[in-house]
Amino acid sequence: MSQNIPIARPFLGEEEAQAAMKVIKSGWLTQGPAVLAFEEAFSDMVGAQYACAVSNCTSALHLALLVVGVRPGDEVITASHSFIATANAIRYVGAIPVFVDIEPDSYNLDPAQVKKAISSKTKSILAVHQMGMPCDLQALTQLAKAHGIPLVEDAACAIGSEIKWNGVWQKIGKPQGDIACFSFHPRKVLTTGDGGMITTNNREWDKELRQLRQHGMSVSDSVRHASKNVVFEEYLRFGYNYRMTDIQAAVGLVQLGRMKSIIKERRRLAEQYMTSLTILPDVALPAEPQWARSNWQSFCVLLPSDCEQQSVMQSMLNDGIATRRGIMCSHREPAYSDHGLWRCWASEHGCDDQSERCLHLKNSENAQDNAILLPLFPGMTFEDQERVIASLVKACNQESRSNNG
Ligand SMILES: Cc1ncc(COP(=O)(O)O)c(C=O)c1O
The missing domain is CATH 3.90.1150.10 (Aspartate Aminotransferase, domain 1)
Known part of the structure; x- marks a missing residue:
C-alpha cells in the first residue's frame, strides 16, 4: 500500500533540534542573542539594511501598516485573493481594505486595477507575493511613488523568491517596496513553527518596530542586560507583545543555512x-x-x-x-461580507x-x-x-x- 502524499512537509532535522536545545539550556529564551543573530543573517540574506523579528506575519503586517502611517478611516489597496491575514491586518489599524482583482495567470495584484483604485483616501498599497510568486513590483512601486504612498509587501510566502530589478536579480525583501513582511509558519518555505520578519531600509521605522513588538518599551532586553548601570524602562507608546522567542530564532538560523x-x-x-x-x-x-x-x-x-x-x-x-x-477570497468570507468591512475599487463607478x-x-x-x-x-x-x-x-x-x- 503506497503512502499518502501530504500537501506540504516542513524540512527540519537534527540540526534544528540541537539548535533549539542549545537555547533551552542557555537560559535566555526570548529577545536574546539568537533573535539578534537571526535578524542579522536574514537582513544579509535578502539584502535589507534592517530586519526585525516578530511573532508571525500577521503581526508583521499590523506593525508595518502602523509605522508607514495608516490610520483609522484610511484606505489600503490590496488583494482579496489572499489568506485572510492580509485584509485583517488592515482592519487591525482601523483602515478599510479596498480590494482589486488579480491577474489570472500570476494570481497577483493587477497593477492596472490598482491604478484605478487609488484615491485621496489611499494611504498604502499592500502588495502580496502570492504563493511565492513575485508580484509586479516595478509597476506597483512606480504607482506608489507617483502618488506618494508607501508600498508594503506581504511576502509571507516569498522567502528566497527573486525579482529582476534594473537588470539585477534581487531577493524579495530587499525591500523593493518600502517595507516587507515574512511568515515562518510550517506551510512556508522556511519555518520556525510560527514566526515573522519585517525588513526595511528605513532606520526610524525599524526603531519603532522594535518598540512596538515589545509593549512600546524604551529599552530592549539585550541592551538592559548588557548595561553596567541600572536602567529603568519607559513605555513610550501603546505597543504589543509580538516577540519572537530565541528557540524559534535558533531554528530559523539553521533553516536559513538550508x-x-x-x-x-x-x-x-x-x-x-x-x-x-x-x-x-x-x-x-x-x-x-x-x-x-x-x-x-x-x-x-x-x-x-x-x-x-x-x-x-x-x-x-x-x-x-x-x-x-x-487561495481564498476575503470579500466572500462572513467576517467581511456580513459586515461591509471592505470596499470594491469600482464602488464610486x-x-x-x-x-x-x-x-x-x-x-x-x-x-x-x-x-x-x-x-x-x-x-x-x-x-x-x-x-x-x-x-x-x-x-x-x-x-x-x-x-x-
Ligand atoms: C499571503 C499571506 N499573508 C499573511 C499570512 C499570515 O502569516 P502568519 O500565519 O505567519 O501570521 C499568510 C499565511 O498563510 C499568507 O499566506
Whole structure:
C-alpha cells in the first residue's frame, strides 16, 4: 500500500533540534542573542539594511501598516485573493481594505486595477507575493511613488523568491517596496513553527518596530542586560507583545543555512510538474514572468470548466493525495461580507456589490473556485510526482466524461 502524499512537509532535522536545545539550556529564551543573530543573517540574506523579528506575519503586517502611517478611516489597496491575514491586518489599524482583482495567470495584484483604485483616501498599497510568486513590483512601486504612498509587501510566502530589478536579480525583501513582511509558519518555505520578519531600509521605522513588538518599551532586553548601570524602562507608546522567542530564532538560523538547497529543490520539482502536466492541455499552469523566480511555496493549477474542483480534490484524496483549493477570497468570507468591512475599487463607478460575488473580482473568485494546489515539498520523489500527475489526469478524465454525458 503506497503512502499518502501530504500537501506540504516542513524540512527540519537534527540540526534544528540541537539548535533549539542549545537555547533551552542557555537560559535566555526570548529577545536574546539568537533573535539578534537571526535578524542579522536574514537582513544579509535578502539584502535589507534592517530586519526585525516578530511573532508571525500577521503581526508583521499590523506593525508595518502602523509605522508607514495608516490610520483609522484610511484606505489600503490590496488583494482579496489572499489568506485572510492580509485584509485583517488592515482592519487591525482601523483602515478599510479596498480590494482589486488579480491577474489570472500570476494570481497577483493587477497593477492596472490598482491604478484605478487609488484615491485621496489611499494611504498604502499592500502588495502580496502570492504563493511565492513575485508580484509586479516595478509597476506597483512606480504607482506608489507617483502618488506618494508607501508600498508594503506581504511576502509571507516569498522567502528566497527573486525579482529582476534594473537588470539585477534581487531577493524579495530587499525591500523593493518600502517595507516587507515574512511568515515562518510550517506551510512556508522556511519555518520556525510560527514566526515573522519585517525588513526595511528605513532606520526610524525599524526603531519603532522594535518598540512596538515589545509593549512600546524604551529599552530592549539585550541592551538592559548588557548595561553596567541600572536602567529603568519607559513605555513610550501603546505597543504589543509580538516577540519572537530565541528557540524559534535558533531554528530559523539553521533553516536559513538550508535555504539555497531547499529553493533549488522546489524549483526542480516545479519544473518537473510544468513538463509533465503538458499532457493536460486544458489545465492552466502557473506563469513565472521572465523577471521573476518563484520559490514555489505552492504550485497552483487552474482546472478546465468541465472539471468540478471539489470532485477532483476528492478523487485525488481517495488516491491518498492531499490538495488544497485555490487561495481564498476575503470579500466572500462572513467576517467581511456580513459586515461591509471592505470596499470594491469600482464602488464610486456604480459597483455596489458587497455581496458574495463581485464582478470586479472575477479573476480572484475564479481562482478560488477552480484552482487547486498540488503537493510540493523537498523530499518528494519522482514517483510521488508521477502519482500526483496520474491521479490528476484520472480525476480530470472522470469529470469530463461525467459532464459530457
Ligand atoms: C499571503 C499571506 N499573508 C499573511 C499570512 C499570515 O502569516 P502568519 O500565519 O505567519 O501570521 C499568510 C499565511 O498563510 C499568507 O499566506
